[in-house]
Amino acid sequence: MKNKEYYQKTFSRLTASEDVIQEVMNMDQKKVYRFTKRTAGIAAAAALTLTATGAAYAATDGNFAELLERITIYINGEKAAVSDYDIVADENGNSQFVIPIGSDGENFTSIAINPDAAFDPNLYYSIDVDTDRVREQTEEVPFTLEGENGRLYLVEKDGSRLDITEAAATDKGYRYAWTDEDGKEHQAFALGTPEEHFIAFSANSVEIDADGTVSGSTNAAMEGK
Amino acid sequence: MDEAVFTRTAKAYKDRLFAIAFHYCRSRADAEDILQTVLLKYYKSEKEFVTEEYLRNWLIRVTINESKRLLLSHWRRRTVPLEELEEYAAQTLPIPEESELFLAVLALPQKYRIVVHLYYYEEYSVREIADLLAIRETTVQTRLMRARAKLREKLKEAWNDEE
Numbered sequence: 001m002k003n004k005e006y007y008q009k010t011f012s013r014l015t016a017s018e019d020v021i022q023e024v025m026n027m028d029q030k031k032v033y034r035f036t037k038r039t040a041g042i043a044a045a046a047a048l049t050l051t052a053t054g055a056a057y058a059a060t061d062g063n064f065a066e067l068l069e070r071i072t073i074y075i076n077g078e079k080a081a082v083s084d085y086d087i088v089a090d091e092n093g094n095s096q097f098v099i100p101i102g103s104d105g106e107n108f109t110s111i112a113i114n115p116d117a118a119f120d121p122n123l124y125y126s127i128d129v130d131t132d133r134v135r136e137q138t139e140e141v142p143f144t145l146e147g148e149n150g151r152l153y154l155v156e157k158d159g160s161r162l163d164i165t166e167a168a169a170t171d172k173g174y175r176y177a178w179t180d181e182d183g184k185e186h187q188a189f190a191l192g193t194p195e196e197h198f199i200a201f202s203a204n205s206v207e208i209d210a211d212g213t214v215s216g217s218t219n220a221a222m223e224g225k
Numbered sequence: 226m227d228e229a230v231f232t233r234t235a236k237a238y239k240d241r242l243f244a245i246a247f248h249y250c251r252s253r254a255d256a257e258d259i260l261q262t263v264l265l266k267y268y269k270s271e272k273e274f275v276t277e278e279y280l281r282n283w284l285i286r287v288t289i290n291e292s293k294r295l296l297l298s299h300w301r302r303r304t305v306p307l308e309e310l311e312e313y314a315a316q317t318l319p320i321p322e323e324s325e326l327f328l329a330v331l332a333l334p335q336k337y338r339i340v341v342h343l344y345y346y347e348e349y350s351v352r353e354i355a356d357l358l359a360i361r362e363t364t365v366q367t368r369l370m371r372a373r374a375k376l377r378e379k380l381k382e383a384w385n386d387e388e
Binding site (some may be wrong): 002003004006007008009010011012013014015016017020021023024025147189196 | 231232234235239240242243244247256260261265268291296317318322323326327330335341342345346347348359368383384385
C-alpha cells in the first residue's frame with residue numbers, strides 16, 4: 001500500500017461529534033467569549049498578575065463576565081476587542097484569559113491574565129501592552145530552549161545546557177533570573193515539554209490613581225514554539 | 226449565514242478540520258473545541274467564498290491558527306500521555322497497522338505532525354503547505370524528510386521509501 005493511501009485510510013477514521021454543528025447554530029450570536037470544555041492547568045506564576053489591595057476576586061463561571069467588564073486592555077494604544085480574548089477554564093472553575101498579540105508564523109506572543117490575583121470588584125483596571133517592548137524583551141532573554149531526546153534544555157548564551165524537563169512541566173515552570181548591564185533585574189519562566197515549550201515574562205507595574213483606579217502597565221507576555 | 230449552507234459545509238469539512246486540530250493538540254476534547262470555534266467563525270463570517278478551494282483553504286487556515294492559539298492558551302500545557310493516545314487508538318482503529326501509524330505520527334514533534342498531515346491527507350504541495358503555515362518551502366521539505374525518516378524507523382517496511 002502506498003504511504004498516502006495508508007495514511008488517508010488511517011486518519012479518515014478520526015471523526016468529530018455530529019453534535020458540534022447544532023451546537024454552533026445554537027450559540028448565542030451575542031456571546032463574545034465562551035468557556036471551553038478542555039481542562040487546562042492554571043499557573044500561579046508568570047502570568048500577568050495585577051495585584052491590588054482589596055478582596056480577592058475569584059474568577060468563577062458566574063462572575064467572570066463582571067470581571068471582564070472591569071478590565072480594559074490596550075494593545076499599542078488601541079483598545080482590544082473583547083472577542084480577541086480566549087478564556088480557559090478548568091473543571092474546578094479556575095480560569096484565566098489570554099489575549100493573542102501577534103505571530104510571525106511560528107512564534108506567537110500573547111498575554112495571560114491570571115485572575116488568581118487580587119482583583120478588587122470595586123475598581124476598574126486597564127492594561128497597556130506595548131508589543132515592540134514585548135519583542136525587545138524576547139530578544140533580551142539570555143537563553144533559548146531546546147528539546148532533545150525527550151528532554152528539555154535551557155541553553156545559555158555561553159552554550160551551557162541545563163536539563164529543566166521536570167521543572168518546566170510544573171505549574172510554575174522553571175524560573176530564570178538575571179541582571180542586565182544596567183543593573184536591572186529580570187526574570188523569565190520556561191514552561192512546557194520537550195516538544196512544545198515557551199518562555200513567559202512577568203514585568204508589570206501597577207499604579208493607583210488619585211480616584212482609586214488601578215492601572216496595570218505591563219509588557220508581560222509569553223512567547224512559544 | 227444561511228443554515229442550510231452552513232450545515233452542508235460543516236458536514237463536509239468537520240472531520241478533516243477535526244483531524245488537523247487533533248494533529249496539533251492530540252486531544253479529542255481540545256480538537257472539538259477548536260472545530261467549534263472554526264465553525265462558529267465560518268457561521269458568522271460574511272465572506273463570499275467564491276470557490277470550493279478558497280473555502281477549504283480558509284477553513285484549514287483558520288483551524289491551524291485556532292490550534293496554535295489553543296496551545297498557547299494552555300498556560301501550563303497539558304501533555305497528553307501516550308497511554309491515553311493508545312487507548313484512543315484501540316477504540317478508533319481496530320486494525321493494528323493503522324493503530325501503529327496513528328501512534329507513530331502522533332509521537333512526532335508537533336511541527337512535523339502538521340506538515341505530514343497536510344501533505345499526506347490533505348494532499349497539499351510543499352509550496353501550499355509553506356503558504357498555509359507561513360514558513361519557507363525548504364523548512365517544509367526538511368520537516369517532511371525528517372518525519373518520513375522517523376516513520377520509516379518506527380514502522381519499518383509498513384512505511385515505504387517511495388518519496
